[in-house]
Amino acid sequence: MDLTRREVLKKMGLGGMVLVGGTIVKSPFSKTQLAHAGNDQKWKQFSGSKIVFMSEDTPPTAAIKSKVKGFTDLTGIDIEIIEEHLDIVAEKVGIDVRGRTGAYACFYSQDKPIGAPFYKHASDLRTFEKDPSLPKVPNGVGNDVWLNRFLDITGRFFGDPKIAAYPYDNAVAVMMYRKDLFEKYSPNFEAEYGKPLVYTKDTTWKDVLEICKFFKKAKFPDVKYGIALQGREGWGGQLDYQRVSYANGMWLEWDFDDYFGSNKPGPCKWGDEQSIMTMGNYKELMKYAHPDSLTNDWSGANTAYITGLAAMQPQYGEFAAVVEDPRQSKAAGGRTVYELCPKGAPEWIVGKGKAVNGTNCGIGGIAINRWAKNDLQKAAYLFALWSTSHDTQYMVLKDVGGTPTRKSVFEMPDVKKAFDRKTAPMKKLAKPVEMEKGVMVNEVPLMPNALTYGPILESIWKPQFVVGPKVVKFNEYIQIQTSEIHKCVSGLKSPKESCDAIKKKTDRLYRV
């Protein structure tokens, strides 16, 4: 690639811009003048400015990045969107806010790993909402425009009334499974287990274990394992385990409101009978899951699923775009069905705990860095408004990578149609794809992620929805948890020993 002198200077300039969080061109109008100006003028008040947005490398961000010209056209603001893996985002944002440098005027604030530790370094968005010199978006940004309590999840922490971030994207777990394989091998399954091989919203984790045992033992040529799990150390592993633990008895580590979380959680419940039973059952699941499940995160599990090695995967809705792409996925072409996550099994529950379709999530927010200069913060707020507006979320959804957080997007007629594969609008591929020998696919859903919205909209309510644990020191807590889970799954410790170790280390972490 030939780099012109102009391009080199531009890249150097953008690089330098990161160091200072951007450059601001102040509005020629006073605040009073702007307060009486039209919305268009309010959007354009920082025209010529440059801001930096640090984000996780999610499909929604990739889609927004591809459409960011719309924001520049609206505001005249140039925005540099930096995409990194979530761990790196947390690291860089943490260093930036701890150093009070304000290098990223706005940053991606995933509710637990970034929001919980750093929310105090985010500006209170209510300040901008009340500022008459700043524009408004249609429908506004109040509680009721977002999906169920998503603003609480991303924006409110530990009883603090401040709003730290707007809901920017949603990653809610669903079960994806290969209906074609289930239908094909149902007779074999029925011969062994006396019931057909089906997956419904009433399928329990115990049923899933049976399915996994069946597939692993059978060694079919077109699928080797029943399920691909995401046990990798860190947040992926914590979420993977939580789907099982919450489904069985609605077990939580602590008993506080998990929408707001707690900065003094107190003694945890690890080590109780339910936790020990679930640990043992999770170990059993891992034994029959795809062998890399302990080292895979969401991407690794998805790879196992789309390459046809696993018949099921609990996965986040945004991955439907890849699953439905026949150029990458053997699970495309209508083979995949999306359903709620499995339910708890009565035999796996101690006492009178309830069995639910345990569904968890990572709701990403967009936060404004309080250490950036005031006017840079306002310019960044314009981006936060734009990127979470109805029009942008709808546009991004149609561009393959969307996971909207506004209710109004889900109420659009074409989006509603896209929930169901039978009515979903399709788009023709430039060239038909031979997914495997003799199987040609020439069209794909226009909004593949929307295929997951039916189960998602059903599952984001209590009792099945679990959003915590929103705690300070979340990142260290999940390391403790997943490290001990690994030791149990690997046979190095018993379920009781692992749970007791988590209890001891977690209580020590929170000074109990």
Next chain:
Amino acid sequence: MTHPKEETLSPPLPVYQGSGPNQGLFNKIKGMLPFHLWLMLPTIIVLAVITIYPFIWMVVMSFKETAMDPGEKDVWVGLYNYVRLLDDEPFLNGVKLLVWYFILCLSIEMIVGTSVAMLINNAKFENVFIVIFVMPMMVAPIVVGYLFRFLYNVSFGWGYWFLKSTGLMGGETILANAKPWLLPFMPSTAFMAVVAADVWEWTPLIILIVLAGLKAVPQDQLEAARVDGAGPVRTFLEVTLPNIKGVLLIAVVVRFMDNVRLIDLIYVLTKGGPADTTKILPFYLYNVSFRYFEFGRGAAIGFILLLFTIIMGMFFVNVVFKKKEVGNNG
């Protein structure tokens, strides 16, 4: 006949006495250091600022519990951050794994690197071999991590396929395998997988260093050994090895310094898992400092790691210089 140097000796330059009232002070200051050190002083000051100041700050931080939230202040906790490490399972595990990592990586790299260097030394296409063998070293460590992650992948990695089909690997997975490799006291299979990636990347460095050392082995000693009827093994042990020992020790020091800073391979391949079996101390330090943001605790771990590095470095250097002195005196 006069010495050539005496003939060309130019008369001494007159010493400028100066006439100002401060010239005496100026000369006094100037005389404090040799001239060449005065020239180096600006660079030394810059280096001191960017190394000594952070070091002092790190030590101070290790005695504090650092605050993350605005408005909160760091709390002085004395030796608490150090004392708690005695009871910190990941720390103790990290130390043990670091020692294993160093021993395994170094021994394999030294044996393989020295052997390859011996084979290609003075070979017909030596330069071509050097280019080929050095290539892995040119790849960024994070890229090596991703490369091996793909190779080890159960779904499509040919490295996994090769190990499985040749029977070299038991178990169904490599990177998720926390079971000891071969023997009960050995580290896990996942750990050995990381070692393999490290060996692949850094053996070329040993090859280069040893090759340079082999070029300096006196040919007359090798000829004499050949004439005396010594075989290749005897020649290597009695002639080559004593001559390249200094170079080998330098290679050991360099690789040791690299190992105590390793986080990139672990980050990409295993993130310290499964079951903490690849969480060597530098990676744990990274987690504590930049994932948990416990800078005080991280500084304490960093300081201990630094002490360990200095002690080991001094040990190696003393061995090298001791050998040199013995060589000179002998």
